[in-house]
Amino acid sequence: MKNETHDITHLLVKHDIRPTKIRRAIAGLLFDGHDKHVSVDDVIDLARRQKIRTSVASVYNTLNQFASAGLLRRVTVEQGRAFFDTNLSAHHHFYFEDEERLEDIPTEDINVSGLPELPQGRTIKSVDVTIRI
């Protein structure tokens, strides 16, 4: 068994996700050491190119599971399509409107200060900064 395959399996198990065949295959496409922002269609295309046989429903299921498990971050910049970000470290985004494409902004660069008081009983789930360009 290849080393990266083993790593992928371990990554899934660590996140309480049963490492089934298609989950490992999709994880393999996403977690290759390079940060990426993918739409569902991107993943379907990637899978097709690698001759991974799967279904639209499974891609949705899998990406949603990965996002709930904290393996992916869902990024909402368009009302239509959903994007999933493999970069889990704190960072923000440029959104290239004409290309419908996201790019990371390293956190060190950007700083949000003066967060106001939260309403009673609330805690911050995320702070998302999107710069549309």
Next chain:
Amino acid sequence: MKNETHDITHLLVKHDIRPTKIRRAIAGLLFDGHDKHVSVDDVIDLARRQKIRTSVASVYNTLNQFASAGLLRRVTVEQGRAFFDTNLSAHHHFYFEDEERLEDIPTEDINVSGLPELPQGRTIKSVDVTIRI
């Protein structure tokens, strides 16, 4: 003619939008001096309650026109529904995930610093900060 009706007509004309009946009616619902975040369904409900006869397509057309003309700001926080914000001054948002509801954060409170260099030939279209709580 009531004063506010005249104001609404003028507001539309100033933004190069022909002040037709339904545009004035929808503008009247939205620009009443109170900041609000509305979905398309909210507007349809508001219209129905005020006995304004219109269609779903017209509400979409009108809100899209208002947004392009700069009378409304489109806020994207959910992949499903679109929100339109009548508050045009620079500000950011709390998003109450469980209630699917937006609330303004006054700009004075929050500050984004250290914006990085933009890629060649790009200009900032908007800087959106969403705090999910």
Next chain:
DNA sequence: TATCAAATTTAGAATTATTCTAAAAACCAT
């Protein structure tokens, strides 16, 4: 004020992204 071409509005069809359903396949502890 009546006329008319251009713009707008509308109902319903079409499109798109996503979720649901329930049957088939894969999984894994025994």
Next chain:
DNA sequence: ATGGTTTTTAGAATAATTCTAAATTTGATA
């Protein structure tokens, strides 16, 4: 190998939005 549980899948269902083309409104002009 067996069998109960979990996944996967194809296709149907749903939801938000856009498109289409016919009907209506608008406003400039006679």
